[in-house]
Amino acid sequence: MSFAALWESLLPLGRDAGSGGYRRFSWTPADAECRRWFLQAAAERNLRAITDRNGNLWAWWDVPRADPGAGPAGAVVAGSHLDSVPDGGAYDGPLGVVTAFAAIDLLRERGKAPARPLAVAAFCEEEGARFGVACLGSRLLAGAIEPARARALTDSGGITFAEAMTAAGQDPDALGPDQALVGGIGAYVELHIEQGRGLGDLDAAIGVAERIWPHGRWRLTFTGRADHAGTTRLGDRRDPMLAAAATILAARGAAARHGALTTVGKLTVDPGAVNAISSSVTAWLDARAPDEARLHAVVDDVLTQARTAAVAHGVDLGSAQESITPAVDFDAALRDRMVTALAATGIAAPILPTGAGHDAGVLAARVPAGMLFVRNPTGVSHSPAEHAEAGDCATGVTALAAVLADLACR
Numbered sequence: 013m014s015f016a017a018l019w020e021s022l023l024p025l026g027r028d029a030g031s032g033g034y035r036r037f038s039w040t041p042a043d044a045e046c047r048r049w050f051l052q053a054a055a056e057r058n059l060r061a062i063t064d065r066n067g068n069l070w071a072w073w074d075v076p077r078a079d080p081g082a083g084p085a086g087a088v089v090a091g092s093h094l095d096s097v098p099d100g101g102a103y104d105g106p107l108g109v110v111t112a113f114a115a116i117d118l119l120r121e122r123g124k125a126p127a128r129p130l131a132v133a134a135f136c137e138e139e140g141a142r143f144g145v146a147c148l149g150s151r152l153l154a155g156a157i158e159p160a161r162a163r164a165l166t167d168s169g170g171i172t173f174a175e176a177m178t179a180a181g182q183d184p185d186a187l188g189p190d191q192a193l194v195g196g197i198g199a200y201v202e203l204h205i206e207q208g209r210g211l212g213d214l215d216a217a218i219g220v221a222e223r224i225w226p227h228g229r230w231r232l233t234f235t236g237r238a239d240h241a242g243t244t245r246l247g248d249r250r251d252p253m254l255a256a257a258a259t260i261l262a263a264r265g266a267a268a269r270h271g272a273l274t275t276v277g278k279l280t281v282d283p284g285a286v287n288a289i290s291s292s293v294t295a296w297l298d299a300r301a302p303d304e305a306r307l308h309a310v311v312d313d314v315l316t317q318a319r320t321a322a323v324a325h326g327v328d329l330g331s332a333q334e335s336i337t338p339a340v341d342f343d344a345a346l347r348d349r350m351v352t353a354l355a356a357t358g359i360a361a362p363i364l365p366t367g368a369g370h371d372a373g374v375l376a377a378r379v380p381a382g383m384l385f386v387r388n389p390t391g392v393s394h395s396p397a398e399h400a401e402a403g404d405c406a407t408g409v410t411a412l413a414a415v416l417a418d419l420a421c422r
């Protein structure tokens with residue numbers, strides 16, 4: 013099956029008819045449809061599909077080993093994720109999974125056979141859109157988060173990750189690091205749509221990742237006093253919305269001062285009445301910076317200003333770090349090898365950093381990992397407007413196949 017046919021078969025799943033964006037949240041019916049799609053794509057290719065103990069999907073092209081006791085298998089894995097942010101685009105995640113299947117098709121068409129196991133992977137809850145911690149499936153696999161903490165994470169309706177998993181037929185007691193699986197991986201390569209305009213500016217279809225900026229998420233809860241909008245004098249109010257608003261503006265200023273990026277893209281307001289002062293407002297701060305010193309400086313700056321705003325408006329402030337991902341420098345040898353393999357197929361791939369987080373960044377702590385980027389003409393991502401041209405996606409398949417052939421087929 014061609015890339016286009018496989019891509020088209022995934023496209024309708026979890027798409028909101030109104031916004032045109034995707035709502036593929038972990039362990040929901042849309043997620044189950046995506047999982048069935050993955051299992052079918054694996055079955056059509058005669059790949060051995062498994063769901064691991066952390067809810068990650070794998071489709072294995074196994075290779076008989078002369079001596080199974082002769083150390084790690086050195087498998088080569090390509091993949092990404094199928095979940096989305098709220099009203100996300102079609103490409104962020106799925107492009108890496110579909111191109112991985114299509115690259116296997118291309119290798120087979122060319123009569124290539126792997127000398128070491130080759131797999132397609134789709135990681136669970138990469139966006140953290142439902143349970144708050146990004147790259148949860150790969151973190152669990154790699155031992156980068158306590159299983160008990162993962163089990164207890166809740167969605168906006170108070171459903172825990174454990175409950176959601178159980179309802180989807182998976183055993184949450186099995187969550188945790190999987191040394192047998194990770195130890196057998198020799199390299200992980202994630203192809204991803206670029207989430208900026210770096211490749212467009214360089215007039216290149218494909219890039220290779222250099223590093224990921226350190227980044228994290230903080231939850232700020234401002235608690236005031238609910239009261240009547242028409243009868244409470246301005247001086248008598250303890251309005252948490254005002255402190256939240258001041259903090260959101262302060263975050264923008266702090267980002268500019270520290271050479272960082274800050275975003276508040278999610279707020280919850282209680283009780284959420286038009287004609288009442290709120291009792292509490294929760295704001296989520298996403299912060300990213302080129303290095304850890306600047307990341308901590310910008311977050312400290314925002315938290316200081318949040319405390320000042322809370323005092324000024326007579327409200328309480330609670331803050332919690334929900335997740336943090338240190339800077340990741342991808343394996344230089346793998347990166348250079350990918351650049352060389354691409355050059356041999358006529359693809360000149362520049363090397364560029366990114367501010368976006370990825371499972372490859374989490375897995376990089378445990379296995380040599382690398383990333384390929386596919387040009388995004390507008391740079392827009394985490395939006396229904398996210399787009400890559402069909403020709404560039406096809407080049408992505410060619411590029412990934414070249415890398416997999418180089419890493420696994422000799």
Ligand code: GLV
Pocket residue numbers: 138139146367368369370
């Ligand atoms: C993942 O897409 C992230 O960078 O938040």
Ligand code: MN
Pocket residue numbers: 097104139394
């Ligand atoms: Mn994303």
Ligand code: MN
Pocket residue numbers: 093104105138204369370
């Ligand atoms: Mn992604």
